[in-house]
Amino acid sequence: MRGLAQNAQRIQDAEPGSSLIWRLSLAAAMTTGLLWWSLLSIPNAAAAPATLADYDCVTYGHCYAIVTWPGTVTGTETTMTVVALYCDQYHCNTQMNYHYHLSDEMWLVDTTHQAPNCLFGVCWIEVGQAAFPMTPNSNSDVYFWAENRPGMVYLEHPGNVTYYDFGYTTNLSITPSGSGAWSISASSHTYGNGLVGSTTSANNSMQPDTIRIGMELYDYCGYCSDPAYAPSSDFTYNQWSNNSPFFYQGADYPNKGQDYLQYPPPKGYWNVIPAPGTNGGDLVTYCGCD
Amino acid sequence: MRKSISGSLVLVLTVAALVLVLAASGKATPGKRTAAAALRASTPTATLAPPTPLPLTPPPSRVGVPAITPHLKGIPSFTIADVQHYLNTGPGTPFPGGMTTAGTRPVATVIEFITSQQASVLMKGGQTGLSDTALVCYVGLQGPFSTGVISGGPGSKPGIANTGLMVFDASTGNLLVWGFMG
Numbered sequence: 001m002r003g004l005a006q007n008a009q010r011i012q013d014a015e016p017g018s019s020l021i022w023r024l025s026l027a028a029a030m031t032t033g034l035l036w037w038s039l040l041s042i043p044n045a046a047a048a049p050a051t052l053a054d055y056d057c058v059t060y061g062h063c064y065a066i067v068t069w070p071g072t073v074t075g076t077e078t079t080m081t082v083v084a085l086y087c088d089q090y091h092c093n094t095q096m097n098y099h100y101h102l103s104d105e106m107w108l109v110d111t112t113h114q115a116p117n118c119l120f121g122v123c124w125i126e127v128g129q130a131a132f133p134m135t136p137n138s139n140s141d142v143y144f145w146a147e148n149r150p151g152m153v154y155l156e157h158p159g160n161v162t163y164y165d166f167g168y169t170t171n172l173s174i175t176p177s178g179s180g181a182w183s184i185s186a187s188s189h190t191y192g193n194g195l196v197g198s199t200t201s202a203n204n205s206m207q208p209d210t211i212r213i214g215m216e217l218y219d220y221c222g223y224c225s226d227p228a229y230a231p232s233s234d235f236t237y238n239q240w241s242n243n244s245p246f247f248y249q250g251a252d253y254p255n256k257g258q259d260y261l262q263y264p265p266p267k268g269y270w271n272v273i274p275a276p277g278t279n280g281g282d283l284v285t286y287c288g289c290d
Numbered sequence: 291m292r293k294s295i296s297g298s299l300v301l302v303l304t305v306a307a308l309v310l311v312l313a314a315s316g317k318a319t320p321g322k323r324t325a326a327a328a329l330r331a332s333t334p335t336a337t338l339a340p341p342t343p344l345p346l347t348p349p350p351s352r353v354g355v356p357a358i359t360p361h362l363k364g365i366p367s368f369t370i371a372d373v374q375h376y377l378n379t380g381p382g383t384p385f386p387g388g389m390t391t392a393g394t395r396p397v398a399t400v401i402e403f404i405t406s407q408q409a410s411v412l413m414k415g416g417q418t419g420l421s422d423t424a425l426v427c428y429v430g431l432q433g434p435f436s437t438g439v440i441s442g443g444p445g446s447k448p449g450i451a452n453t454g455l456m457v458f459d460a461s462t463g464n465l466l467v468w469g470f471m472g
Contacts, residue, residue, distance in 0.1 A: 062441040109443070119449050119472055120442035142355070152472025154440055155416045156386070158355045164348045190348050197353035197419015197466060218439065260444055
């Protein structure tokens, strides 16, 4: 600080004829500064997008990159890559009055039979991983499962953190376990079980007619520099069951379901379309939510 | 003399530019010193994330997520006043379902220590994850709530739930389950 002041004093003491030197010096400094700026900015290029993100996945409903397979089923399974989901620090924070989230998951849905007896007019069980503010001032990536079942009851059950499983896969499954009950599981490379405690949806009379897999985003980002983000997650070994053993999607004929993949910010694509010999195909989801 | 002055000028202005650059870089990424952000920064495009180096020993598997800090010996390890303090601390609400439709912090209509089985009855068969005889703290919250935080899939519209609920482990203070009831 003292040196800067001394140098400033030297500038003031310089002869009037030194304006050319001043200009040349300024130009040199700016050039040097720009060089340093470009060098130092490289590491942050990915974290600070050139253009501010602008999306609304709140006002008109959540945003999705999912695939839907309609048809009477009783169970579903998939193998999903566990990745670092990033939900912006401000909105995904209970203490900020926002409760937004980003998730990769699988659903077993009843859109018809018991649907009128469920919140939203749709019943479902879901399981997967989410970046969600489960505790004040946190933005944890956790395994979770939830049930929206007849009787107008929605319950969400948080599981273990996913941090130590990033890059590994988790096997997700929802299978019937007796009359009106379903067993839910999410394997964990670190813990064995990603879910803990309750893993049964009891007193649940839903009659599933749809399977869904993919990404969901509930977030608002109005020209923000801190949007949600998720690297690619692969959904492989996609399977279905109807009171029988599990079968791969597309085992009999190519069947990529009903795509809902081109409605960003969440995005997705079929890396391998489910077809005979593909073991259920490979759906990729990701979120460069800008 | 002139040479000395110009040399000093370049040095001073370069240092000043560096200070500005460093300050601007810090502002560009506030609060992003998380593992997720680190991975995000190193993964600018949609590629499969490699296994992240593990800097810490994984925490033990546990039922629920940390919520109320236990401070009493025995079970329950916290009081009803602790729950009220937990619910009313901070500008928002710790209820994951959010504020009421009026934008107010939800008010607890019931806070009671009951068995896991009794809580299950209140949740119309929902399970806490603990044994039937384990003690839990059941909290009922007065709505109405917009259930926009959950969704029935593409095209679905948010509904209204009359009440919210949170169930805590009376031993650890962990949040075991939360939800809405229509």
